[in-house]
Amino acid sequence: MKVVLVFQPKNTLHLETMSIEKKVRKICCIGAGYVGGPTCSIIAYKCPEIQVMVTDVSQERINQWNSDKLPIYEPDLDDIVKECRGRNLFFSIDVEQAIKEANLILISVNTPTKTYGMGKGRAADLKYIELAARTIARVSDQSKIVVEKSTVPVKAAESIINILKANVKPGIRHQVLSNPEFLSEGTAIRDLLNPDRVLIGGEQSPDGQEAIAALSDVYGHWVKKEKIITMNTWSSELSKLSANAFLAQRISSINAISAICEATGADVTEVAHAVGTDTRIGSKFLQAGIGFGGSCFVKDVLNLTYLCESLNLPEVAAYWQQIIDMNEYQKRRFADQIVKCMFNTVSNKKIAILGFSFKKNTGDTRESPAIYVCKYLLEEGAKLQIYDPKVNHDQIMWELMKPEISENPERVKELVEICDSPYHAIEGTHALAVCTEWDEFKELDYKTIYNKMLKPPFIFDGRLILDHKMLQEIGFHVETIGKRLSRPPVCRPYANSVQ
Numbered sequence: 001m002k003v004v005l006v007f008q009p010k011n012t013l014h015l016e017t018m019s020i021e022k023k024v025r026k027i028c029c030i031g032a033g034y035v036g037g038p039t040c041s042i043i044a045y046k047c048p049e050i051q052v053m054v055t056d057v058s059q060e061r062i063n064q065w066n067s068d069k070l071p072i073y074e075p076d077l078d079d080i081v082k083e084c085r086g087r088n089l090f091f092s093i094d095v096e097q098a099i100k101e102a103n104l105i106l107i108s109v110n111t112p113t114k115t116y117g118m119g120k121g122r123a124a125d126l127k128y129i130e131l132a133a134r135t136i137a138r139v140s141d142q143s144k145i146v147v148e149k150s151t152v153p154v155k156a157a158e159s160i161i162n163i164l165k166a167n168v169k170p171g172i173r174h175q176v177l178s179n180p181e182f183l184s185e186g187t188a189i190r191d192l193l194n195p196d197r198v199l200i201g202g203e204q205s206p207d208g209q210e211a212i213a214a215l216s217d218v219y220g221h222w223v224k225k226e227k228i229i230t231m232n233t234w235s236s237e238l239s240k241l242s243a244n245a246f247l248a249q250r251i252s253s254i255n256a257i258s259a260i261c262e263a264t265g266a267d268v269t270e271v272a273h274a275v276g277t278d279t280r281i282g283s284k285f286l287q288a289g290i291g292f293g294g295s296c297f298v299k300d301v302l303n304l305t306y307l308c309e310s311l312n313l314p315e316v317a318a319y320w321q322q323i324i325d326m327n328e329y330q331k332r333r334f335a336d337q338i339v340k341c342m343f344n345t346v347s348n349k350k351i352a353i354l355g356f357s358f359k360k361n362t363g364d365t366r367e368s369p370a371i372y373v374c375k376y377l378l379e380e381g382a383k384l385q386i387y388d389p390k391v392n393h394d395q396i397m398w399e400l401m402k403p404e405i406s407e408n409p410e411r412v413k414e415l416v417e418i419c420d421s422p423y424h425a426i427e428g429t430h431a432l433a434v435c436t437e438w439d440e441f442k443e444l445d446y447k448t449i450y451n452k453m454l455k456p457p458f459i460f461d462g463r464l465i466l467d468h469k470m471l472q473e474i475g476f477h478v479e480t481i482g483k484r485l486s487r488p489p490v491c492r493p494y495a496n497s498v499q
């Protein structure tokens, strides 16, 4: 461990270490979002001797974390926050003070797709990461372990290192680690408590290894040693993007197969089962549907394609881009199927949209496929009655009134009604479309629903969760993804279907 001589205010000569502390005692997390909040709650829960301060620039978000109604919905999160908050888990907007006091800092800020300038619509916008790094450099009086938890393009840690090096106070040497997060929304607590693996990438130097060991110790409180994988920084950053690209690729692959099923009479559920029982392939992430959404897959695959282009690898970029293209096709296909089945027009027809979040057990709507299904139906003049158990009304309207979704927000207000229950949503509708796989949609009283709908009543199951046989017996016209159910002559969605 290196030492440096520094003069303290009282002119006494004092020895101070330049290196990072080996033991983590205080953590500051920058960014109190879907990752920062749950991750730090679990750290605080499992490491009672570590003080964890979660910070954010948003006063509203911090107030919510300090209240009984947390800003995000995650099963089991409330109980863990209640147990740790005020003990060794705190939420604050004083980012600078928290950085000063901590010896390990998690950067967990958003890295959205750029909406302007170079790389618009593809590259990750790293402005929040950069700002966090500059703040750390400016306010730190001691060397810290700086952990990149946000998902970033490969070599982002190099930019953080450069910013820190160029701005730190004399005698200070921070260590930057990559520790990408793999939690899924809706199962965040389960994933954090029992991760498949924890990745830590760092510098291959003695200081880098010390920092890796310190972070490994934190996870070691509850994660088995063999699940903590250490590697070089760039491998760690690329592993995160690759994992998401592989997962998204499986969904686009099964969705591509679903189109073939509809055209041939094969059944995508049977095909997915047959394919997934091959142990080399595995059964997870083969659920066909209306396409993937969420804040990560679209953003991270686009980020990967942009990275490939920047590295002058156009063929590789085109390969990954195809995953996004297939996803767009799938969302569009579902909306087209609704229009075509309903006698080629949905103008002024009421359609119930059940589910608006991007998947069940979350209130998150970022990149939700439901948004695009609604967008296409609104463009056709449909009146939508939308219900979601966890997404609040304003959030739904905000998503649908974004300029990239609707050119005419007033028209959206006229055509959309947000409902408090599924039964309210289906009142007087011609059709019902399931856009999120919430369990409660399986349990609805479909006989009552049948009576409340106009005839013939259509059900479009975009998530393959309903009992189609039972619905047909009640009298519904049922359509789904990747298999043919009822086929009256009015409903032949795909002109080139093999009969």
Ligand SMILES: NC(=O)c1ccc[n+]([C@@H]2O[C@H](COP(=O)([O-])OP(=O)(O)OC[C@H]3O[C@@H](n4cnc5c(N)ncnc54)[C@H](O)[C@@H]3O)[C@@H](O)[C@H]2O)c1
Pocket: 030, 031, 032, 033, 034, 035, 036, 055, 056, 057, 058, 061, 095, 108, 109, 110, 111, 128, 131, 132, 149, 150, 151, 152, 181, 182, 183, 184, 185, 295, 296
């Ligand atoms: N959401 C997920 O399930 C998930 C899973 C794994 C990884 N990730 C990645 O983790 C990162 C964070 O994702 P998220 O979903 O938690 O985002 P989020 O938008 O929910 O939260 C980010 C928070 O950071 C805050 N912030 C931004 N700049 C700040 C600054 N300078 N100082 C203090 N606070 C600041 C924002 O106000 C926001 O509250 C992203 O890179 C994402 O790709 C997300």
Ligand SMILES: O=c1ccn([C@@H]2O[C@H](COP(=O)(O)OP(=O)(O)O[C@H]3O[C@H](CO)[C@@H](O)[C@H](O)[C@H]3O)[C@@H](O)[C@H]2O)c(=O)[nH]1
Pocket: 151, 181, 182, 183, 184, 185, 186, 244, 247, 251, 284, 285, 286, 287, 288, 289, 290, 291, 292, 293, 294, 295, 296, 297, 358, 359
């Ligand atoms: O077989 C499947 C599985 C998922 N989906 C859809 O894919 C999207 C993403 O689902 P999921 O991966 O479960 O949720 P996320 O919270 O987005 O989690 C992903 O993105 C996170 C952010 O990077 C990663 O940490 C996780 O490991 C990764 O699974 C959702 O719209 C799902 O409905 C399908 O259509 N079919």
